[in-house]
Amino acid sequence: MSDQKVYRATTTAPVNIAVIKYWGKRDASLNLPTNSSLSVTLSQRSLRTLTTASCSASYPAGDTLTLNGAPQDITSSKRTLACLEGLRSLRRELEAKDPSLPKLSNFPLRIVSENNFPTAAGLASSAAGFAALVRAVADLYELPQSATELSRIARQGSGSACRSLLGGYVAWRAGTQADGSDSIAEEVAPASHWPNMRALILVVSAAKKDVPSTEGMQTTVATSELFATRANTVVPARMDAIEKAIHNRDFHTFAEVTMRDSNTFHAVCLDSWPPISYMNDVSRAAVRLVHDLNRIAGRTVAAYTFDAGPNPVIYYLEEDSDIVAGTFKSILGSGVEGWEGPFSDVLQNAKGVDLKSLDSRAVDVLGSGITRVILTGVGEGPEKVDTHLVGEKGEILKSQ
Amino acid sequence: MSDQKVYRATTTAPVNIAVIKYWGKRDASLNLPTNSSLSVTLSQRSLRTLTTASCSASYPAGDTLTLNGAPQDITSSKRTLACLEGLRSLRRELEAKDPSLPKLSNFPLRIVSENNFPTAAGLASSAAGFAALVRAVADLYELPQSATELSRIARQGSGSACRSLLGGYVAWRAGTQADGSDSIAEEVAPASHWPNMRALILVVSAAKKDVPSTEGMQTTVATSELFATRANTVVPARMDAIEKAIHNRDFHTFAEVTMRDSNTFHAVCLDSWPPISYMNDVSRAAVRLVHDLNRIAGRTVAAYTFDAGPNPVIYYLEEDSDIVAGTFKSILGSGVEGWEGPFSDVLQNAKGVDLKSLDSRAVDVLGSGITRVILTGVGEGPEKVDTHLVGEKGEILKSQ
Numbered sequence: 001m002s003d004q005k006v007y008r009a010t011t012t013a014p015v016n017i018a019v020i021k022y023w024g025k026r027d028a029s030l031n032l033p034t035n036s037s038l039s040v041t042l043s044q045r046s047l048r049t050l051t052t053a054s055c056s057a058s059y060p061a062g063d064t065l066t067l068n069g070a071p072q073d074i075t076s077s078k079r080t081l082a083c084l085e086g087l088r089s090l091r092r093e094l095e096a097k098d099p100s101l102p103k104l105s106n107f108p109l110r111i112v113s114e115n116n117f118p119t120a121a122g123l124a125s126s127a128a129g130f131a132a133l134v135r136a137v138a139d140l141y142e143l144p145q146s147a148t149e150l151s152r153i154a155r156q157g158s159g160s161a162c163r164s165l166l167g168g169y170v171a172w173r174a175g176t177q178a179d180g181s182d183s184i185a186e187e188v189a190p191a192s193h194w195p196n197m198r199a200l201i202l203v204v205s206a207a208k209k210d211v212p213s214t215e216g217m218q219t220t221v222a223t224s225e226l227f228a229t230r231a232n233t234v235v236p237a238r239m240d241a242i243e244k245a246i247h248n249r250d251f252h253t254f255a256e257v258t259m260r261d262s263n264t265f266h267a268v269c270l271d272s273w274p275p276i277s278y279m280n281d282v283s284r285a286a287v288r289l290v291h292d293l294n295r296i297a298g299r300t301v302a303a304y305t306f307d308a309g310p311n312p313v314i315y316y317l318e319e320d321s322d323i324v325a326g327t328f329k330s331i332l333g334s335g336v337e338g339w340e341g342p343f344s345d346v347l348q349n350a351k352g353v354d355l356k357s358l359d360s361r362a363v364d365v366l367g368s369g370i371t372r373v374i375l376t377g378v379g380e381g382p383e384k385v386d387t388h389l390v391g392e393k394g395e396i397l398k399s400q
Numbered sequence: 401m402s403d404q405k406v407y408r409a410t411t412t413a414p415v416n417i418a419v420i421k422y423w424g425k426r427d428a429s430l431n432l433p434t435n436s437s438l439s440v441t442l443s444q445r446s447l448r449t450l451t452t453a454s455c456s457a458s459y460p461a462g463d464t465l466t467l468n469g470a471p472q473d474i475t476s477s478k479r480t481l482a483c484l485e486g487l488r489s490l491r492r493e494l495e496a497k498d499p500s501l502p503k504l505s506n507f508p509l510r511i512v513s514e515n516n517f518p519t520a521a522g523l524a525s526s527a528a529g530f531a532a533l534v535r536a537v538a539d540l541y542e543l544p545q546s547a548t549e550l551s552r553i554a555r556q557g558s559g560s561a562c563r564s565l566l567g568g569y570v571a572w573r574a575g576t577q578a579d580g581s582d583s584i585a586e587e588v589a590p591a592s593h594w595p596n597m598r599a600l601i602l603v604v605s606a607a608k609k610d611v612p613s614t615e616g617m618q619t620t621v622a623t624s625e626l627f628a629t630r631a632n633t634v635v636p637a638r639m640d641a642i643e644k645a646i647h648n649r650d651f652h653t654f655a656e657v658t659m660r661d662s663n664t665f666h667a668v669c670l671d672s673w674p675p676i677s678y679m680n681d682v683s684r685a686a687v688r689l690v691h692d693l694n695r696i697a698g699r700t701v702a703a704y705t706f707d708a709g710p711n712p713v714i715y716y717l718e719e720d721s722d723i724v725a726g727t728f729k730s731i732l733g734s735g736v737e738g739w740e741g742p743f744s745d746v747l748q749n750a751k752g753v754d755l756k757s758l759d760s761r762a763v764d765v766l767g768s769g770i771t772r773v774i775l776t777g778v779g780e781g782p783e784k785v786d787t788h789l790v791g792e793k794g795e796i797l798k799s800q
Contacts, residue, residue: 226667229629256673263675267626267667273656274691275663281681291674 003057006394007104009139010052013132013382015123016041016163016170017199017313019258019305020238021265024221024231028214029078030180031159034221035235038171038188038242039163040315042199043379045342047117049125051132052389053140055107059394063109066396067129079157083134084109086153091141104141111136112389112396117374123201123311130157131164135382147381151185167191167381169246171239191378194249196318198343200325201374202332202366204282204310213308216269216276223273230268235261251317255303258315259290262305278308282369285362286312289331292358297323318377325375327353331367338373403457406794407504409539410452413532413782415523416441416563416570417599417713419658419705420638421665424621424631426574428614429478431559432583434621435635436574438642439563440715441591442599443779445742447517449525451532452789453540455507459794463509466796467529479557483534484509486553491541504541511536512789512796517774523601523711530557531564535782547781551585567591567781569646571639591778594649596718598743600725601774602732602766604682604710613708616669616676623673630668635661651717655703658715659690662705669708678708682769685762686712689731692758697723718777725775727753731767738773 016039024034063084065072074080091105113132115125134154138145151162151172162184163170168191175182211219220227238257245253269276279287283306290304290312301320305313316324329339330353355363389397416439424434463484465472474480491505513532515525534554538545551562551572562584563570568591575582611619620627638657645653669676679687683706690704690712701720705713716724729739730753755763789797 225634226626226629226664226671229626234625259675260671260673263673264626264671267671270670271626271660271664271667273660273663275659275687277684277687280684284677284680287675287677 006054006056006058006390006392007102007107007140008052008054008388008390008392009136010050010385010388011132011135011139011382012044012048012050012385013128013135013164014041014044014167014379015047015125015128016160017201017305017307018160018163019254019303019315020235020242020261021307022159022172023265023268024217024227025159026174027178027180028218030183031155032180032183033159033172033174035231036172036174036239037160037163038169038239039160040197040199040378041164041167041170041191041381042376043342044383045379046374046376047123047128049113049115049128049132050385050387050389051111051113051129051136053133053136054110054112054388054390054394055104055140056110056394057107059108059110061108064111065133066112068114079130080133082156083130083153084137086156087134087137087141087143090138090143090145094141094143109137110390110394110396114389123374126158127160127164130154130161131382133157134161135165139384148184148186152180152183155180155183155185165381167379168193169378171243188243189246191380194246195378197378198316198318198321198325199376199378200314200316200328201376202286202312202314202328202370203338203372203374204280204312204369205371210278210309211276216272216308219274219276220268220272224268224271226271227268230264234264252300255300255315258303258305266306278310279306280310281365283310283312285365285369286314288359288362289327289366290314292362293324293327293353296353296357323352327355327358328373330355331358331363332370332373333367336370336372338375341375343375343377406454406456406458406790406792407502407507407540408452408454408788408790409536410450410785410788411532411535411539411782412444412448412450412785413528413535413564414441414444414567414779415447415525415528416560417601417705417707418560418563419654419703419715420635420642420661421707422559422572423617423665423668424627425559425617427578427580428618430580430583431555432580433559433572433574435631436572436639437560437563438569438571438588438639439560440597440599440778441564441567441570441781442776443742444783445779446774446776447523447528449513449515449528449532450785450787450789451511451513451529451536453533453536454510454512454788454790454794455504455540456510456794457507459508459510461508464511465533466512468514479530480533482556483530483553484537486556487534487537487541487543490538490543490545494541494543509537510790510794510796514789523774526558527560527564530554530561531782533557534561535565539784548584548586552580552583555580555583555585565781567779568593569778571643588643589646591780594646595778597778598716598718598721598725599776599778600714600716600728601776602686602712602714602728602770603738603772603774604680604712604769605771611676611678611708616672616708619674619676620668620672624668624671626671627668630664634664652700655700655715658703658705666706678710679706680710681765683710683712685765685769686714688759688762689727689766690714692762693724693727693753696753696757723752727755727758728773730755731758731763732770732773733767736770736772738775741775743775743777
């Protein structure tokens with residue numbers, strides 16, 4: 001084994017969309033949250049980050065990171081540095097126990113990462129990005145820690161990244177320890193437990209730049225007089241309710257808790273000073289249409305949720321694809337991208353729903369306010385792959 | 401005195417716009433609120449209801465009410481009946497004490513009422529309407545009760561009507577009694593204490609029909625998990641703070657409490673199930689511009705507040721008319737009605753404010769979303785006038 005060898009490991013990592021929202025930190029540097037949260041990991045057939053971590057004694061000094069082809073200034077990113085330091089420290093422990101191991105912890109890291117979705121899609125990529133980075137370096141270092149254990153490190157990169165280390169239905173326990181040791185992500189149920197969960201992401205056109213979520217949540221914690229009630233009382237009860245709903249595959253309860261928590265999250269944003277508004281008239285049109293759709297169907301077939309932005313994410317079950325995704329397809333018309341590809345197989349137009357029975361104003365506002373959609377569903381956690389973005393000699397490779 | 405005589409009394413009554421919002425009833429039939437509220441009575445030079453109450457033994461049996469020229473079905477309005485019954489009962493007490501008084505309580509009432517503002521202005525007229533009705537009948541009956549005592553009756557017509565019986569700065573004390581005897585309006589300060597308070601009402605075009613406020617507030621009380629915190633904790637502290645601000649003519653605090661309470665009110669609406677959204681993108685553009693304006697001015701010159709609808713009401717002081725109303729005039733351009741008339745005297749265009757320093761997107765959204773404005777300011781309570789809407793022979797007269 002030459003000490004010029006390039007060690008490599010490559011992983012994919014998924015996006016997750018919370019149904020119980022993370023909003024508010026009790027410790028800003030460790031990304032410790034004020035409340036637990038819960039998300040659905042989305043299929044990597046639709047959205048994923050691909051990251052290769054490599055290291056070599058032959059690399060020039062200093063870790064480097066290339067994102068979507070652009071070199072990043074890693075030294076200015078405390079969050080990235082915290083993740084890499086956490087991973088190196090675990091590698092050092094291994095090396096101390098087994099002196100025969102190569103001293104990878106001493107080698108410079110060369111990390112290359114690519115998203116398969118356009119930035120224009122308006123999706124926060126930091127969760128998938130930090131999850132992939134942590135997973136890839138952990139694989140490179142052959143760390144024995146579980147995904148839950150690694151979630152402590154990924155959390156320091158981006159809070160919600162800790163949930164992208166696991167597939168299916170994932171809880172991030174807020175924890176109570178000052179050092180964050182119990183603030184970890186764990187599986188509530190694997191994707192296979194409730195595999196027919198689908199998600200339709202509607203990408204709102206010309207979305208205005210929002211208040212960044214880190215800044216927004218700090219403002220809410222500091223100023224909203226309703227915030228403590230959500231964090232201390234409302235969310236714990238909802239966590240219990242939605243975990244039970246997931247275990248029972250009870251879509252009605254899952255949907256209602258999801259929608260209510262999205263609303264409460266945006267309510268405490270509005271209650272902040274100065275107020276924060278992520279939802280706009282297009283978002284509200286989607287809210288109205290989901291309520292209309294559930295009313296027309298005579299049962300709960302769809303649930304909306306909104307992160308720190310205007311894009312509606314609509315959860316529904318595969319068996320209701322035609323009524324839910326089909327109705328939105330009919331409303332949005334043909335000028336909207338994204339209906340093809342994975343998860344489009346069962347999609348027909350608005351089966352069983354007369355568009356005239358929907359709020360006509362909401363139909364107009366939504367129809368003219370969405371530029372693309374992403375059809376996806378519940379999926380697995382990070383996967384180790386061989387499609388490296390760093391070559392055997394350390395060269396950065398082009399995207400496939 | 402012939403028993404065919406037509407007795408008449410005529411009054412005007414003002415609109416009021418709350419700065420601490422009334423939202424939620426603890427008793428729906430008595431209109432007893434879950435929290436105290438506080439409003440500014442607006443000048444009747446801009447907005448008023450004119451009501452003549454008349455009665456006569458010569459009238460056919462049955463009370464009648466004509467609103468803006470249209471006869472109303474009084475028997476189907478429990479709220480109107482409750483007000484009239486309360487007033488008749490007080491008259492009966494007088495007649496019992498002094499048998500020489502004409503038995504007006506036995507005569508049919510003929511009430512005629514007109515607003516001087518178009519329904520299209522999107523302003524809730526029920527507060528001014530019930531205040532005028534109660535005041536006019538009380539004057540007709542020569543009742544000795546004070547405005548605060550009469551507010552118990554007006555409250556049963558429309559909660560916020562109790563505040564329109566008084567001028568200036570008016571608190572509606574929630575009270576604790578089950579019969580509502582201590583749920584009354586009282587003057588915090590007369591208009592003369594802080595006479596330079598101005599209000600600019602921006603009327604949003606094509607406003608969609610909202611969830612009626614009575615239905616909306618019942619939904620919030622029943623379903624919002626944040627509501628109790630607002631009603632029990634947040635509002636009491638804000639009532640204290642804003643009353644003190646009014647006494648000290650402290651616009652900065654008045655403005656901040658006003659804006660925050662509007663935001664909290666709309667937050668609990670959004671937190672309701674199903675969620676209620678009264679504000680739209682035009683409303684939010686006004687919010688943004690007020691924050692921008694305060695930032696540019698380097699001090700608090702303006703405060704927004706929103707009732708159960710999208711129309712922004714902007715409070716400011718007369719000495720800041722040019723910077724506040726002037727800026728909005730510049731933004732809205734010449735296609736918007738309502739800049740002329742009372743309170744327009746000091747108005748110039750955007751004095752000292754470079755429109756380019758405002759959020760350009762908000763300027764565009766607001767500029768294209770407002771059809772008319774109403775310029776007004778703090779004003780007096782109901783006033784007795786001689787311009788009767790019922791003639792000496794009981795005939796309904798045309799509006800002036």
